[in-house]
Amino acid sequence: MIKRLRLTSSNPVLMRPRSFTTTEGDRPTIVHKRSLDILHDPWFNKGTAFSMTERDRLDLRGLLPPNVMSSEQQIERFMVDLKRLEVQARDGPSDPNALAKWRILNRLHDRNETMYYKVLIDNIEEYAPIVYTPTVGLVCQNYSGLFRRPRGMYFSAVDRGEMMSMVYNWPADQVDMIVVTDGSRILGLGDLGVQGIGIAIGKLDLYVAAAGINPQRVFLIFCIVYFYFIFLYAFICPGKKKKKHKWGWWVNEDREEESWLPMINDGSSDVEARCCAVVVAQSVGACILIRVFGWLCKGVLPVMIDVGTNNEKLLKDPVYLGLQEHRLDGDEYIAVIDEFMNAVFTRWPNVIVQFEDFQSKWAFKLLQRYRNTYRMFNDDVQGTAGVAIAGLLGAVRAQGRPMIDFPKQKIVVAGAGSAGIGVLNAARKTMARMLGNNESAFESAGSQFWVVDAKGLITEERENIDPDARPFAKKVKEINRQGLREGASLAEVVREVKPDVLLGLSAVGGLFTKEVLEALKGSTSTRPAIFAMSNPTKNAECTPEEAFSILGDSIIFASGSPFNDVDLGNGHIGYCNQGNNMYLFPGIGLGTLLSGSRIVSDGMLQAAAECLAAYMTEEEVLKGIIYPSTSRIRDITKEVAAAVIKEAIEEDLAEGYREMDARELQKLTREEIAEFVKNNMWSPEYPTLVYKND
Numbered sequence: 245m246i247k248r249l250r251l252t253s254s255n256p257v258l259m260r261p262r263s264f265t266t267t268e269g270d271r272p273t274i275v276h277k278r279s280l281d282i283l284h285d286p287w288f289n290k291g292t293a294f295s296m297t298e299r300d301r302l303d304l305r306g307l308l309p310p311n312v313m314s315s316e317q318q319i320e321r322f323m324v325d326l327k328r329l330e331v332q333a334r335d336g337p338s339d340p341n342a343l344a345k346w347r348i349l350n351r352l353h354d355r356n357e358t359m360y361y362k363v364l365i366d367n368i369e370e371y372a373p374i375v376y377t378p379t380v381g382l383v384c385q386n387y388s389g390l391f392r393r394p395r396g397m398y399f400s401a402v403d404r405g406e407m408m409s410m411v412y413n414w415p416a417d418q419v420d421m422i423v424v425t426d427g428s429r430i431l432g433l434g435d436l437g438v439q440g441i442g443i444a445i446g447k448l449d450l451y452v453a454a455a456g457i458n459p460q461r462v463f464l465i466f467c468i469v470y471f472y473f474i475f476l477y478a479f480i481c482p483g484k485k486k487k488k489h490k491w492g493w494w495v496n497e498d499r500e501e502e503s504w505l506p507m508i509n510d511g512s513s514d515v516e517a518r519c520c521a522v523v524v525a526q527s528v529g530a531c532i533l534i535r536v537f538g539w540l541c542k543g544v545l546p547v548m549i550d551v552g553t554n555n556e557k558l559l560k561d562p563v564y565l566g567l568q569e570h571r572l573d574g575d576e577y578i579a580v581i582d583e584f585m586n587a588v589f590t591r592w593p594n595v596i597v598q599f600e601d602f603q604s605k606w607a608f609k610l611l612q613r614y615r616n617t618y619r620m621f622n623d624d625v626q627g628t629a630g631v632a633i634a635g636l637l638g639a640v641r642a643q644g645r646p647m648i649d650f651p652k653q654k655i656v657v658a659g660a661g662s663a664g665i666g667v668l669n670a671a672r673k674t675m676a677r678m679l680g681n682n683e684s685a686f687e688s689a690g691s692q693f694w695v696v697d698a699k700g701l702i703t704e705e706r707e708n709i710d711p712d713a714r715p716f717a718k719k720v721k722e723i724n725r726q727g728l729r730e731g732a733s734l735a736e737v738v739r740e741v742k743p744d745v746l747l748g749l750s751a752v753g754g755l756f757t758k759e760v761l762e763a764l765k766g767s768t769s770t771r772p773a774i775f776a777m778s779n780p781t782k783n784a785e786c787t788p789e790e791a792f793s794i795l796g797d798s799i800i801f802a803s804g805s806p807f808n809d810v811d812l813g814n815g816h817i818g819y820c821n822q823g824n825n826m827y828l829f830p831g832i833g834l835g836t837l838l839s840g841s842r843i844v845s846d847g848m849l850q851a852a853a854e855c856l857a858a859y860m861t862e863e864e865v866l867k868g869i870i871y872p873s874t875s876r877i878r879d880i881t882k883e884v885a886a887a888v889i890k891e892a893i894e895e896d897l898a899e900g901y902r903e904m905d906a907r908e909l910q911k912l913t914r915e916e917i918a919e920f921v922k923n924n925m926w927s928p929e930y931p932t933l934v935y936k937n938d
């Protein structure tokens with residue numbers, strides 16, 4: 245009795261890839277190691293969850309305690325350990341406490357990736373602040389001491405001329421996402437040199453948890469092996485009459501059961517022989533393909549480009565892990581980054597590179613240099629801009645006004661670095677589009693912003709003005725009329741301008757002092773908005789308690805790092821929104837990957853921002869909730885990715901992804917695009933393991 249397997253959907257990519265969620269009984273994963281080697285491989289290790297049959301198959305019997313645990317029991321046991329830390333911490337959350345949690349999670353990451361990502365996804369609200377901001381800042385500050393096992397790749401100034409061959413040291417033939425930093429501006433903590441790799445690792449954890457980017461591309465290998473099986477099977481073992489199986493496969497009418505190996509025979513010796521041939525051919529084929537495509541495929545890659553550090557403390561620190569020399573600059577610096585980009589795109593032409601935490605001086609230059617040639621974006625400039633735009637539009641809606649009123653908002657921005665300028669440029673363009681998208685609309689939009697940096701209000705009189713800030717320098721005549729001058733303090737600017745929005749991207753904790761917040765009481769808005777977006781927590785321009793206590797409960801408040809909501813008494817809650825680029829970068833990356841767009845266009849970024857803005861309901865926004873909670877991050881990422889893909893299709897940039905070519909993509913409705921995204925988001929489940937000799 246023979247069954248023939250075939251995909252049922254006219255569009256194979258719309259089908260859920262079964263290997264993403266393989267469990268015992270489904271198609272297994274073939275491994276080339278046994279015994280302790282399996283237990284020491286974080287990707288295949290299941291620890292106490294190995295079943296007895298698997299323990300026998302993989303020579304594990306006796307190497308583990310006898311009680312077989314379910315994955316749920318395992319997580320429960322792990323959580324007891326993690327939670328014990330909380331009970332013992334008498335003073336509540338503290339730095340050592342957060343670091344201890346990070347260590348426990350990091351050790352889990354080192355020994356069992358599947359369980360690590362499951363814990364992270366199922367408890368994202370609780371553990372995002374540990375693997376991401378704010379704790380990741382502390383981790384970066386202490387990374388030389390915390391370093392145990394390497395994660396990611398390091399390219400340094402001494403590797404010049406070698407990078408093209410070095411990229412082949414990474415054991416994966418497919419990498420989807422790279423997050424790269426040069427460690428020059430980690431959060432608001434300044435130059436942390438090589439220790440900045442922690443931020444790239446944290447961002448990629450969110451790529452896996454929020455966007456379902458497969459941390460290891462085993463799936464690809466299985467697709468190839470699988471279609472190879474089907475081809476052989478169809479060719480050598482012609483079936484009889486077929487019917488559709490409940491899982492969507494075609495099977496022979498007289499065959500109810502489905503199994504992953506097509507080795508059923510109908511009693512005829514001829515068919516039996518042919519089936520045997522198929523099985524042998526499949527095994528040989530699988531081995532060859534696994535060899536050819538590489539077994540251990542790391543799909544996400546954190547990268548540190550160490551060009552030295554200007555942090556004097558690190559330069560003298562005897563245990564510092566990076567190059568102890570001053571940072572490269574000028575053409576030498578660019579040559580290193582050029583070489584890195586050339587190397588990674590040569591080995592992985594389809595990879596997406598996210599630039600993270602580069603000092604402003606280079607953030608814009610590198611973005612302009614690469615954005616039309618490579619699939620890349622700068623999270624701090626472009627991701628932050630999108631999140632801020634979504635929040636600013638939310639703040640307009642929260643006033644009970646339509647979004648189209650955005651160009652009437654007066655906005656004071658404290659901080660004119662990569663993030664501040666990124667937000668200013670995007671906000672100005674958004675306003676200009678709403679005003680008719682012409683030269684005069686752009687001019688008039690520019691007048692809605694007042695920018696204050698370390699030297700005070702930026703005007704045309706500023707000496708040696710940063711070229712990126714120049715378009716926002718205030719005209720002297722105009723500010724004189726407002727009673728202001730070059731270098732006016734933030735409090736003066738807020739007092740005179742009476743803005744609707746005060747937005748901080750200054751990296752200066754406490755910058756929104758009592759005086760500044762008191763000045764905001766004069767705001768002409770019914771619901772003034774405060775965005776204290778600097779990270780980590782200690783660098784926030786103010787806390788929600790400070791803001792609500794001075795300005796009352798009508799304000800809108802958002803911060804870059806998470807804070808708790810504030811109990812305002814009488815049943816009133818002061819909502820603290822987390823305005824962090826984490827709501828966009830995973831969706832921008834995933835959408836770019838699945839659309840197959842060769843670049844990340846302004847339109848794709850705009851679509852991502854608009855999607856986030858529209859995600860919040862009227863009711864939520866009126867309450868003052870302008871960003872979703874982190875617990876919804878996987879859903880919002882799916883929506884953002886779908887919006888990015890749709891825009892890429894409309895701009896004719898989408899070249900497709902795997903079986904979903906550009907023409908197929910174009911036929912999809914908005915709902916089908918969302919389904920396509922959902923089906924390509926990886927979820928951590930233990931696969932059944934089968935050993936095969938090399």
Ligand SMILES: NC(=O)c1ccc[n+]([C@@H]2O[C@H](COP(=O)([O-])OP(=O)(O)OC[C@H]3O[C@@H](n4cnc5c(N)ncnc54)[C@H](O)[C@@H]3O)[C@@H](O)[C@H]2O)c1
Nearest residue numbers: 431432604659660661662663697698750778779804824825
């Ligand atoms: N929430 C988010 O999603 C998000 C995203 C990106 C960056 N950030 C945060 O934004 C901050 C800044 O990042 P960046 O890349 O722009 O840094 P940056 O160093 O390039 O820029 C800092 C800017 O702040 C200005 N500044 C310094 N002291 C000031 C003061 N007393 N008053 C007003 N301005 C002052 C500086 O002149 C500079 O223009 C960091 O803390 C970072 O963590 C947050």
Ligand SMILES: O=C(O)C[C@H](O)C(=O)O
Nearest residue numbers: 377431601624779824825
């Ligand atoms: O990393 C974050 O939390 C946000 C942002 O990218 C930053 O640099 O602060």
Ligand SMILES: [Mg+2]
Nearest residue numbers: 431600601624
């Ligand atoms: Mg950043």
